Amino acid sequence: MKISSIKNLTSRFIKEDKGLAAIEYAVMGFLLIAAITAAVGPLQGSLVTAFTNVGTEIEAATAD
Structure with missing residues (x-):
């Protein structure tokens, strides 16, 4: 792909409103992932503790 065609695609992408909407959705998606x-x-510590306790109980129940 030639540089001139890349420049044309980039300029069309910037000029179109759809391109702007796509960027906005990407930013919103990133912010949503960051918030999650x-x-x-x-919660990581309590989840690790809970799974460790479950594993310990399973080991104790199957050891008999």
Whole structure:
């Protein structure tokens, strides 16, 4: 692909409103993922503890 055709595609993408909407959706998606990651982060310790406890109980039940 030639550089001139890349420039044409880029300029058309910038001029079109659809291109702007796509960028806005990408930014909103990124912010949503960042918010979910921030919300789940504090729960990590309690989730690890819960799964460790379940694993310990399963080992104890199957050891008999």
